[in-house]
Amino acid sequence: MFDNLRRYTAAYAVAIGGLLMTCLSSWNVRQELQTSHFKEFQWAAGDRIQAVHSVVDQGLDALLEIRGLFYAAKGIEEQAFRVFTDSILKRRPYIHSLLWAPLPNASQRALPGAATGTSPADPAVANGREDAIAGPPRVPVLLAAARTESAAAQGVDLNLTVELAALLRRARESGNIAVSSRIDLVQPGNATVPVIYAVLPVYSPGHSHSTAATLGARRQADPLGFVVGVYDIEELVHVAINLLEPRGVEVLVRDDSAGSDKQFLHFYASRLEPRATSTASGRMPVYDEDQPRMEARIPVGDRNWSIICVATHNFRSAEAFTEAHWTVLVGGFLFTALLTFYxxxxxRELENRIQLTLTIYEREELFRQLAETVDVVFWAINAEATRIEYIGPAFRQLAGREAMLDGLAGAAPSLLLDVFASDDRHTLLEAIRQLQAEGERFTVVLPVSRGERGLRWLRVCGFPVREAGSPLSRIVGFLEDITEHKLAEDALRDSEAKLRTLFNHSPDLIFTVDGEARILLTNRPLPYPVGGVGEKRSELILPAEVREGYLEKLRQVFRSGRIEHFQYNSSDATWWEIRMVPISSANVVTTVMAAMVVITDITENRKLQWQAIRSARLASLGVLSAGIAHEINNPNHAILANAPLLARIWQDALPILNEYEQEQGSFMLAGLSFEQARQTISRGMRDIAENAKRIQKIVDNLKHLGKQDRGHMNELADIGKILHAVVILLDTRIHKHTDAFTLDLPTALPTVKGNVQQLEQVFINVIVNALESLPDRSSSVKVSARTEQAGNRLIVQVEDQGKGIAEEVMAQIGEPFFTTKADSGGTGLGLSISLSIVEKHGGVLRFEANHHLGTTVSIDLPISTEE
Incomplete structure (x- = not known):
């Protein structure tokens, strides 16, 4: 018994130690899981608090958007108000209704919705305001938009309700958004909806910015009216949290600015426990009092809300194994049991190894007997290659009958090496040294002319033998006669080398295919995979749109035995020609065994053809441009001559008309009041002259296509002034495409020597292209200018967040007649002319793709050295 205990001491020690370590590890894992569980709850609660805060801010921003609409429109009708607010209601489903309620004493001032009236400084208006202050002013609803019919109807006085009257008073005193406490709004059918009201006062444009300087003026001046928003509290919290993943978190929203009995706003039960409800006082359910919780306060207008998040008993943690400590405990017990059993x-198995050693020795002896009876020569040397440990008796046939093979134990390796020539012996020694250094097998083929068979070729293989405790114990290997195989392989290699030389030096891609379009042989490595493992599909070399045509042509070659060919162009604007030649058997001519496919690049030939066509088109365009310029110039000269005369006539007649208006009162001209007609005619006179000049510039550009005219290149161009003028010229188009156009220029920019009109044309073309590439109005275009560090170059950059430029299009930018906007009337001449103008000014026009989206166009111009 004591003998067995001593034999299994290690197993007992492992069992006891394993049990102790397993229990300790299980306890440690349990503590880590509890810590991780609490952190997961904090992250989930923070997401919900942030979501509610963000949705509340977005809802209040709707009031600012409506105020911005009123300021921008300078007068708005009910239809425009409804269209604008319907868009807001669709995007924000928690907004119950939006109202516009003007103050009666402000109806005659310049407020949104009023066509004309006296100014705020009018004494009559001031008296009206004072009268209004004497009593509670009426605040009737003028415009209303709501999801249901329960919104306040037009004409309802908001001051009739005590809570709304107090809310309007707070908004007027602060000049900012004021928010009410929870109010139960009665719906049709006596159903109530908990809502809050938010009120934003709208002042005249002179008081539109909330700065410290205007707050005092706001308190002294009445607002034009109020923008009122009604928000469904339950829908607001639902929209904020519903998009988040259900994690088992309950949310309680309270109004800290209200009294203790009115603080409760809404309780959002977890979707994992939908039956949970809060208490009447706004507290969490009793069964959640011992759960982890997190509380945060957020500002809502002029009030403060509290958001309390509590983890339910079903809170979902991101941990994959919430009961991992039990897994560690059970796994540790199992591992300890298995290790002890092992x-x-x-x-027990160790006792059997002695018996196995005898069996292995017998098997080794049997192997030695077998090795000595075959023609392959087995050999073994020590790890240092200083003595031969074994060499097979078949070595006598290689070394000659005179070789003494008896008593080889301890012999030098020279016995093995002497059968080879001096250079071949050196090769074999290098292979043995490399095996000693790297421990990898080697194979060399060497000639030998000794022995009974004359010149023979031997394959010499060596293998490392490793034992426990030693990186290399010995080196073993064999010598094999491969003369017949070597001669046949050399003859085949020579024949294949000659054919491969002719095949590989072809500039075309050549390969042979079978009847299933599988590649049998190719003259060069294919540029990309053409099928799965062991399969090479020839049609995968070609673009997807030409594969079906290629396979049909290939089937015709195998059916008819005739040569077929066709051409196609790839996505990188290169042209290729494919020729398919049938390969027939020498015995059966009518049977097509395979087909040779030759793919040739014919891009240069196609480019020469296109260049000839393009040259003819440019010549025709030059003649056409001259004719068009002449036809346009004649009527445009008449416009340029008459426009100043009409402007002077109008200026001379204007005093007479002003005097007539003072004597007779306002009168109509062409259906317009005299005030409107005076502004319209003055603006029209300026537009006629400016647009006539623009027509003249366009005509000059047409002449530029037909004639290489350098123009006046000695002007000192102020790039800052040119860019400001271009932005003013493109003002209508800029507002049509984007709301985020930026012109970022330093205070002073150096001048550039060249032609001002041509540089203006370049900037117009580049900015228009950037505007037309924008996908929507929220995308931006930024125009900036800076000087290089060296101080001799000026760089103007136009960055857009448009659709970007594809790589194949980028390679063709600037080519005449190349355009991606042919469907919308593009001619492909704008960038071509711009490149020509920039090059004339000694500059560079570059196009770069942005990291995320859009394109940056850089116009690099030399700075003038003249003062």
């Missing part, structure tokens, strides 16, 4: 079994 040690016990290993001890």
């Amino acid at each position: 040690l016990v079994r290993s001890r």
Whole structure:
């Protein structure tokens, strides 16, 4: 018994230690899981608090958007108000209704919705305001938009309700958004909806910015009216949290600015426990009092809300194994049991190894007997290659009958090496040294002329033998006669080398295919995979749109035995020609065994053809441009001559008309009041002259296509002034495409020597292209200018957040007649002319793709050295 205990001491020690370590590890894992669980709750609660805060801010921003609409429109009708607010209601489903309620004493001032009236400084208006202050002013609803019919109807006085009257008073005193406490709004059918009201006062444009300087003026001046928003509290919290993943978190929203009995706003039960409800006082359910919780306060207008998040008993943690400590405990017990069983079994098996050693020795002896009877020469040397440990008797046939093979134990390796020539012996020694250094097998083929068979070729293989405790114990290997195989392989290699030389030096891609379009042989490595493992599909070399046509042509070659060919162009604007030649058997001519496919690049030939066509088109365009310029110039000269005369006539007649208006009162001209007609005619006179000049510039550009005219290149161009003028010229188009146009210029920019009109044309073309590439109005275009660090170059950059430029299009930018906007009337001449103008000014026009989206166009111009 004591003998067995001593034999299995290690197994007992492993079992006891394993049990102790397993229990300790299980306890440690349980503590880590509890800590991780609390952190997961904090992250989930923070997401919900942030979501509610963000949705509340977005809802209040709707009031600012409506105020911005009123300021921008300078007068708005009910239809425009409804269209604008319907868009807001669709995007924000928690907004119950939006109202516009003007103050009666402000109806005669310049407020949104009023066509004309006296100014705020009018004494009559001031008296009206004072009268209004004497009593509670009426605040009737003028415009209303709501999801249901329960919104306040037009004409309802908001001051009739005590809570709304107090809310309007707070908004007027602060000049900012004021928010009410929870109010139960009665719906049709006596159903109530908990809502809050938010009120934003709208002042005249002179008081439109909330700065410290205007707050005092706001308190002294009445607002034009109020923008009122009604928000469904339950829908607001639902929209904020519903998009988040259900994690088992309950949310309680309270109004800290209200009294203790009115603080409760809404309780959002977890979707994992939908039956949970809060108490009447706004507290969490009793069963959640011992759960982890997180509380945060957020500002809502002039009030403060509290958001309390509590983890439910079903809170979902991101941990994959919430009961991992039990897994560690059970796994540790199992591992300890298995290890103990392994040690016990290993001890038992050790007793059997002695018997196995005798069996292995017998098998080694049997192997030696077999090795000595075959023609292959087996050999073994020590790890240092200083003595031969074994060499097979078949070595006598290689070394000659005179070789003494008896008593080889301890012999030098020279016995093995002497059968080879001096250079071949050196090769074999290098292979042995490399095996000693790297421990990898080697194979060399060497000639030998000794022995009974004359010149023979031997394959010499060596293998490392490793034992426990030693990186290399010995080196073993064999010598094999491969003369016949070597001669046949050399003859085949020579024949294949000659054919491969002719095949590989072809500039075309050549390969042979079978009847299933599988590649049999190719003259060069294919540029990309053409099928799965062991399969090479020839049609995968070609673009997807030409594969079906290629396979049909290939089937015709195998059916008819005739040569077929066709051409196609790839996505990188290169042209290719494919020729398919049938390969027939020498015995059966009518049977097509395979087909040779030759793919040739014919891009240069196609480019020469296109260049000839393009040259003819440019010549025709030059003649056409001259004719068009002449036809346009004649009527445009008449416009340029008459426009100043009409402007002077109008200026001379204007005093007479002003005097007539003072004597007779306002009168109509062409259906317009005299005030409107005076502004319209003055603006029209300026537009006629400016647009006539623009027509003249366009005509000059047409002449530029037909004639290489350098123009006046000695002007000192102020790039800042040119860019400001271009932005003013493109003002209508800019507002049509984007709301985020930026012109970022330093205070002073150096001048550039050249032609001002041509540089203006370049900037117009580049900015218009950037505007037309924008996908929507929220995308931006930024125009900036800076000087290089060296101080001799000026760089103007136009960055857009448009659709970007594809790589194949980028390679063709600037080519005449190349355009991606042919459907919308593009001619492909704008950038071509711009490149020509920039090059004349000694500059560079570059196009770069942005990291995320859009394109940056850089116009690099030399700075003038003249003062």
